[in-house]
Amino acid sequence: MSAYQPVTPEIISALQAAVGADAVTTAQAELELHSKDQSHHHAHLADVLVYPTTAEHVSSVLRLAHEHLIPVTAWGVGTGLEGSAIPVYGGISISFEKMNQIVQVYADDFQVTVQPGIGHKDLNAILARQGLFFAPDPGANATVGGMLANNAAGIRTVKYGASKDNVLKMQVALADGTLINVGSRSVKQSSGYDLLHLFVGSEGTLGIITEATLKLVPVPSLMSAVVAAFESVDAAVEAVVAVRGSGLDPAALELIDAAHCRMLRMTENVDLSDHPTLFMEFHAAHESTLRSGLDAVKEICEELGAISFRATTDPAERRQLWHARHHSYEIMVRSHPGYQFFIMDVAVPISAYPALIGYVEHLKQETGIVAYMIGHAGDGNIHVEFPFADQDEYERCMVMNGLIVEKALELGGTSTGEHGVGLGKARYMAKEHGGALDVMRAIKQTLDPKGILNPGKIFIG
């Protein structure tokens, strides 16, 4: 690691000259607001916080940091779940909160160009007027820049892909402040190396995103919802495979495990039985498409022994059916007063999903630890949620976390499906990537030889 230099009064003055005096702060309260995300990772203060409004501001800040060997970490809105935006080496935190404009809507191209600080929900509220939306939805109102830096995904990924599948072009500030464009507004491009996807998911360690052109899709005119319970996770996963194999193209295909269903029922009387339950959503342009799709899904679920099956095409009923899924986290938190939650994220090929979930069940039984599972079953992605009240319990969660990650890797999966590496998953990179990690390090060294970009993330040591 480089020997970073302190943020001196001269650096502060230079930052003020670069981005404006109002856009630079060292106020303790503001630094604290930007010291911690929604994860369990420890807070760490930056030495100075800057609020750029243009790519040129970001470029100037980086030029300065590069010259003076000061760490730079980008901040979206703090909804991360692996500490990726925590400035663990101090230095400069670049907050994108004021760089949140829509640059241009290209309605005929199903594209929009935005500044990275815009929240995806805010963006979609505006795009709805034109019948378009940006599909990835990690739940919280994460910024587009944060979603891209982290390759966030969410419940719509089974149909529409993750963030990386919904971006066409970005402007990126390199470590020395150089601004480059990667990708193209042409949806097809076979020209040179795919730098776009190298920067997407690199968590601000190779460059900082200053603008992005996103793929949009038409707002579906009709949606249906299905909730189906099964005797076992195996049966539920068989249904997942059958639904996907049928060509029905679900827009969401979620699993809530029996323990979680029970907790939802016990605490808020949610109408679920203590069984693994699938939540599905289908999008269509025509009522008849939607109806024939639901008939097919019903047939599949019943054939595979569904205990219960509820379906609707009515928007109000749909919201009610999905209530338990959409509010599962809040209900869980409310039902465990005095507890914090550690939420872990792994993903495996769908065929290995029953084995992974079976392993977590086995660990729970063996240790008596409380845990709930909720997952994007259509993608083989699962989140295990552990309540903890003290340091001992927290450490037990960490042990479980490690075991589950190892299991996911053994099953041909990944240590993180959508939360990113950040601080928590860095220790698993060598095991997951083997010799490819050396290539990642070499690229990091090439693009950020001084190591100023978000140090402490992805790589250990």
Place this chain on the structure above:
Amino acid sequence: MSAYQPVTPEIISALQAAVGADAVTTAQAELELHSKDQSHHHAHLADVLVYPTTAEHVSSVLRLAHEHLIPVTAWGVGTGLEGSAIPVYGGISISFEKMNQIVQVYADDFQVTVQPGIGHKDLNAILARQGLFFAPDPGANATVGGMLANNAAGIRTVKYGASKDNVLKMQVALADGTLINVGSRSVKQSSGYDLLHLFVGSEGTLGIITEATLKLVPVPSLMSAVVAAFESVDAAVEAVVAVRGSGLDPAALELIDAAHCRMLRMTENVDLSDHPTLFMEFHAAHESTLRSGLDAVKEICEELGAISFRATTDPAERRQLWHARHHSYEIMVRSHPGYQFFIMDVAVPISAYPALIGYVEHLKQETGIVAYMIGHAGDGNIHVEFPFADQDEYERCMVMNGLIVEKALELGGTSTGEHGVGLGKARYMAKEHGGALDVMRAIKQTLDPKGILNPGKIFIG
């Protein structure tokens, strides 16, 4: 450029020791068969051709080449259109013709792992038994390795994406022979840098693909076909935008320009009028979905002034309707005896498609040159096809090619949508990528410091 070393008898012996005596040849006839692809680029012989059957063979060949500073170019089956597989610096050509096995089918995961030398049509013939297929289809029976190295696309890309969207994991041999794995069989992965997409489309200049796990999709149970003619390209493109905006999710959305339609009609009495004509295909799991989709498409086309509209859900009629599109190249070649064809490839945002095509029309009128256009309109991708009979005509095509590429770039597009950079597009890289080209060069230098991997491609000088 490095000072490459000759392929000496000692090198030949070492290659024979590494991959077997039968798998190494310097026979002129075989070298000639591997010296030229389907493009207009000049042939060039390798000094030696090797036929590995395992990744370890490829690794050994690279280790040797790396040590002795010998260029290495990978060869699939020679269907490339930009000379990417031509060994312009001689050295070793690695043919994957005998490394063409299916390693494993993961039916429940909708995945297959293959060796790179398998033809995608051959692969799909086998997968059809399980109701699955690998969607990208560049037309010719290209190898999967070649398709990935080149990010090939084709007519199904509007729904299913290009090659890069249909691969999950690869094994890659680096310049020094090290084998690494990139990507994951988990469909979601947010772990470390996306090296998978860095190698996809890098045309063998960063590493050589030795195995790939592909995404598969269910064979659609039902398909429909639509052929609709319009007064102008503008009107046709309006229909393209409207169809995509309607959420109908076409599986193909192709354009044949008026000149090409006329040529098809004049030479083989194909039932088309002299107007820009859209060819569409839709996939569905249910008859009612297909029918309601066709009704909607008809409404859109008629509203936008279609001159003619034909649609069918009958498989035999569908093949007949699409005959002109599927055989357009052969018919064109047959109708121009004594001519060769230069086929160029650019892509733009769909909103710029009419401007691009209008520009080509303008060039044709101004110069009197003969050219036909056929394109993946749903993706904004167009191929301009120029017949030429002699060097003078060829050079006129090259001038046109340059002007059209410049126009595509000016319209926010790319110099190549699906044919790759190879030899022909290298000169446009600086203009298309600006400062990002320096990053590409830096990555090339990092991963292939001796410059042995497919030299002469992508980068000039």
